[in-house]
Amino acid sequence: MDDHKDFRILVIDDEAFMLKLIGKALHRLGYSQVFTCSGGQSGLDFIKSAPSPPQLVLLDLNMPQMDGIEFIRHLADANFTGSIILISGEDERTLQSVEKLLTSSRITVLGYLVKPVKPAALKLLIERWRPFVSARQQSSIKTYSVESVSRAIHNAELVNYYQPKVQVASGEIVGVETLVRWQHPADGLIYPDRFVPLAENNNLIDELSYAIIRQALGDLGGWQLAGLSLPVSINLSMENLKNLDFADAVFELIAQAGQSAEDITLEVTESRLVQSIKVALDILTRFKLKRVNLSIDDFGTGHSSLSQLRDFPFDELKVDRGFVHGAWANKKLHAIYSASLGLARQLEMTIVAEGVEDLDDWNLLRQSGCDQAQGYFIARPMPAQDVPAWVADWEIRRRELVAQASE
Ligand SMILES: [Mg+2]
Known part of the structure; x- marks a missing residue:
């Protein structure tokens, strides 16, 4: 059951070297469908225009134009039902609060990564993601009458x-x-x-x-x-x-x-x-x-x-x-x-x-x-x-x- 390697992952961070670093780490873990955006707005545009939305978003919370919280709010409004991993330089307490904030939406938070992101920690979180996938995959945007x-x-x-x-x-x-x-x-x-x-x-x-x-x-x-x-x-x-x-x-x-x-x-x-x-x-x-x-x-x-x-x-x-x-x-x-x-x-x-x-x-x-x-x-x-x-x-x-x- 290694088809999870085909899942689409979007990384959003305003720092170019972070995008590169995380992208590389994901490739090394065997994920080939990795996309990167340098800000919240381009991330949203990507999600809205993609033929099938990413199943996982790695999101930097501190970004200059649209911050992570605002991005998540838009994501929830757009009925995004995938999973999120939060990335931040903030302390763990802040990240835990954000995680809580998200539990009221249909977005699954897999956890958070503290900068500097360690590939081992990333691997651990993504492994936690696997079991969710089959259940979440089908919960796409389709609504019923x-x-x-x-x-x-x-x-x-x-x-x-x-x-x-x-x-x-x-x-x-x-x-x-x-x-x-x-x-x-x-x-x-x-x-x-x-x-x-x-x-x-x-x-x-x-x-x-x-x-x-x-x-x-x-x-x-x-x-x-x-x-x-x-x-x-x-x-x-x-x-x-x-x-x-x-x-x-x-x-x-x-x-x-x-x-x-x-x-x-x-x-x-x-x-x-x-x-x-x-x-x-x-x-x-x-x-x-x-x-x-x-x-x-x-x-x-x-x-x-x-x-x-x-x-x-x-x-x-x-x-x-x-x-x-x-x-x-x-x-x-x-x-x-x-x-x-x-x-x-x-x-x-x-x-x-x-x-x-x-x-x-x-x-x-x-x-x-x-x-x-x-x-x-x-x-x-x-x-x-x-x-x-x-x-x-x-x-x-x-x-x-x-x-x-x-x-
Ligand atoms: Mg009950």
Whole structure:
């Protein structure tokens, strides 16, 4: 799988020798499609006029005419969905802030390089880029119509993927989170950021959620037949919490599937504002009374996570990946992660850390007494039929992890 060497990389820096240096380093790493621009405006012109936009941009933050931040804003406006590596002479703290700034756009930040750029560091970042490529490649500029999303719902083109959650102390599997994909007949697998907002804005979100929930309940039943108990978590939209009939419809689906509410967790995130706290509270409280578990998702992002905690009866707190991955090495992240942990403890909620990507992340959770973990270190999201084989594989890894921990 070396075809990533064909990917198009654009380097933007006002210093000619930097362009030369980085270009050379990239060529040496085997990348042949490297383009260079000496400023933000020419970079934008290049991206807009290129037959296919670059998948990766290496960007100098400090440039005389258009600075890096401004460039990124234009890039986001132009619906750029590739990845970026930031280059700067600034200290790491500043770069981290910029990285944060970018997470609200659809641009993936692979990381940053401090000048003088070392080829080894460049190599490391680009290697991190590879796994993203297949997923990001297809998320080009194409947008979908409301009608096509509605058709997808009714033609059963939506497919649930599942990402496991495990106990940190024992490694035991506690359930799976449902992540919807659109198996598009022509375009392949489409990620939810490209159709869920459309459904939210066009009154399709309840239908979409019912389709996801119905499928999740069916898969839950399938795993039970295979002897696996895998409670499912399902992401809700704030838009679901506007319609008082929503809870009844979900109870109906659970009853039809012959499942029990205890095996269902609903994850709520405040990606958009709650229109009516009263209605949302009504719906969530009824779920709670029927023993459906409630989880506050992506905790720490958005603008009123704390007031949500105050207002709604959550059982579980999922710390956003942004405060988990790398927190062992970053003071700020660590402080936020620890505070979230303390908050969950005091409120007697289960705490789940998202974005656990490597052994260092895992060890931090273990040492700090986090309850549950989810992330690439454990497993990537997978189709329902792959789950049983993963469960068997994990049992072996789990034993190794527990054995290592007790050494
Ligand atoms: Mg979630």
